[in-house]
Amino acid sequence: MTATAIRHDWTVAEVRALLEMPFNDLVFKAQSVHREHFDPNEVQVSTLLSIKTGACPEDCKYCPQSGHYNTGLEKEKLLEIEKVVAEAHAAKEKGASRFCMGAAWRSPSKKDMPYVLDMVKRVKSLGLETCMTLGMLNEDQAGELADAGLDYYNHNLDTSEKYYNHIITTRTYQDRLDTLDNVRKAGMKVCCGGIMGMGEDLADRAGLLVQLANLPQHPESVPVNMLVKVEGTPLDQVDDLDPFDFVRTIAVARIMMPASHVRLSAGRENMNDQMQALCFLAGANSIFYGEKLLTTANPEADHDRQLFKRLGIRPEQREQSHTEEEHVEALADAVEYEQTRHMFYDATRESA
């Protein structure tokens, strides 16, 4: 069987047609593509931490952290490094392979950068992959983060270019594309996706997917968030998206970006286990793990462990690295994993 080509020339019409395929045909196609690049029973596990919460100057209509809306959120200053390291350590102990740190900033300030760079170094030294989402980055900031060893930078396009102005007015779509470009040029991996269920239509979902897949290089990680409706935000009363349309979006993301991790991201707290299983079947192979996203709830870690066990899913381990120093570190990780793997069901062992 020839592998599905990695394409960057998708059209909105073609993607709309994929989104409108009979559901069973679409999910079958997505699962077939998924198996060309990934073990279908492995899911990558990341843990999120808000390192600076609330009072954000931006006006993203979905966001509980925007200072423009009253959501009753307690704002917090930039967390102390030791607290961040302790949270990262705990996440690793629970089985996460990547630690994602998010800040409610338009972009990082000059005075905050040294702390943030230190956080990257300290978290990385625990043997975790690192990811940050701090808002817009210029070339210099992206370079500094890359030099500190940051593996991934998360910056979402959120929706189609056409629908974007309905959601955010304080920065442009082009600003977001420029940040993504700076992250790429600095040599970091890109984590970029969007939010479904914000009142957008099928053409907007197609438009977002086309933007993502037609980037010069596909994002390595594509978070597909279901809107978490938070009281006080302008979108708290928006109509629910048909859950099957969410699954369809995951399936089409998988087909268009065959080698990327597609993350079943925010919104799992409002999904039942069957819905999440459908998302995995449609090609999602990454989740946020741990009781909290940034400010809102995520399923209990124990519930996710049980779900993995019931579905025969294993958490994906970090790729082996090749320098000697990294190799030693990877081995230490593996030993630690052996010691903690009882926390996860290992389907390969059972069937061996």
Ligand code: SAM
């Ligand atoms: N402030 C930075 C920025 O916006 O670039 C980083 C943090 S921001 C909270 C990261 C992403 O979280 C947003 O781009 C958005 O996609 C997602 N997000 C925020 N609030 C959400 C909500 N209520 N439901 C789903 N996703 C949400």
Ligand code: DTB
């Ligand atoms: C992403 O795409 N989703 C995450 C992460 N990137 C930073 C954030 C979800 C936030 C959900 C609302 C909250 O908890 O504040």
Ligand code: SF4
């Ligand atoms: Fe601020 Fe990010 Fe929330 Fe927008 S999504 S309001 S930039 S924290």
